Amino acid sequence: MNMRLFGCGKFRYLSIEKFDRQLTPKEDGFYRKHREVCFTCLRHEQQGLNAMNLLNAASMEPEISEDFDAKVLAVYRKSRKRVAITYWSPVFAGAALACLALLATLQLLARSPIHTYQRPGDAGADNRFYNQDQQATTPNLILHRELTR
């Protein structure tokens, strides 16, 4: 009776431990004796065994789709490309900015006053072009002058 009252917890612990290891002779002795006198624990143990058997029986056998390997490789390739783009994108952005800056500089240089530089005493370099009487020597300008007369 005492064993029933005070040993149930220990028995249940051992009944689970028994799944994974061999009980020591002392533990085994207790286990067997308790099993003989305690119907509740015996039933508890049986239920545990049934539940574990059910669990083992429900193990799934895998069915692998035929294109599994190909799919993994395809996704891998795609992800590598993406990583490469992410890796190089700052370089591309930097290069694009440098190109823009270069173009802008060239534009500024083209418009800069260095091209209409006037030497001292050279009165109105810009006006030279529009001073039709003195400067219009090219055929287009001559034509223009003729038409506007």
Place this chain on the structure above:
Amino acid sequence: MALAATSMIDAQSFVSVVDPAAQERQWVVRCRKGDETALGFLITRHRMRLIRTASNLLRDRHEAEDVAQEAFLKAFRELHKLRDDRAFSGYLYRICVRLCMDRLRLKRAEIAEFDKVSPCEGGAIENKVLIEKLLAQLPAELRTTLVLREMEQLSYEEVAESMRVPIGTVRSRLHTARERFRKLWIEAVGE
């Protein structure tokens, strides 16, 4: 000298044919250099184990394939984190188990109100459905420990390594998981 070199090459190829671990190590080295053929070899070697474990953990074949694929990709992408080329198998398996656990946690969070489990009729399909419902009620850690030990038949050490926890933790989790599973099963079948 030439003879010695030839015999060394022969020895290497002999090792690669006979010893799967050495062969795998060579594949991993080749993978690091971007060799896709080696990548394919590794996929073929490990896919079955990964998908089986994921199927048992998630109880869904399609999801298991997704997770296995994700595990392969993650392992290949993060190959630089692997310090020992011989440890690839365990490394890959750990990633797969972790991904399954992440999904289980999400799923469990989704199940706020769980359906009352219907009693078992005794058929194989009914039993599988019942098992799914019972497992769904266990927290991800307990469920994973139980499945790896009972269905995948891993040793305590292997479960501990896969889940990155001490063996003592595996032991106590397994104890709790078995007892909870038994109680759930009793409630379900009304024994």
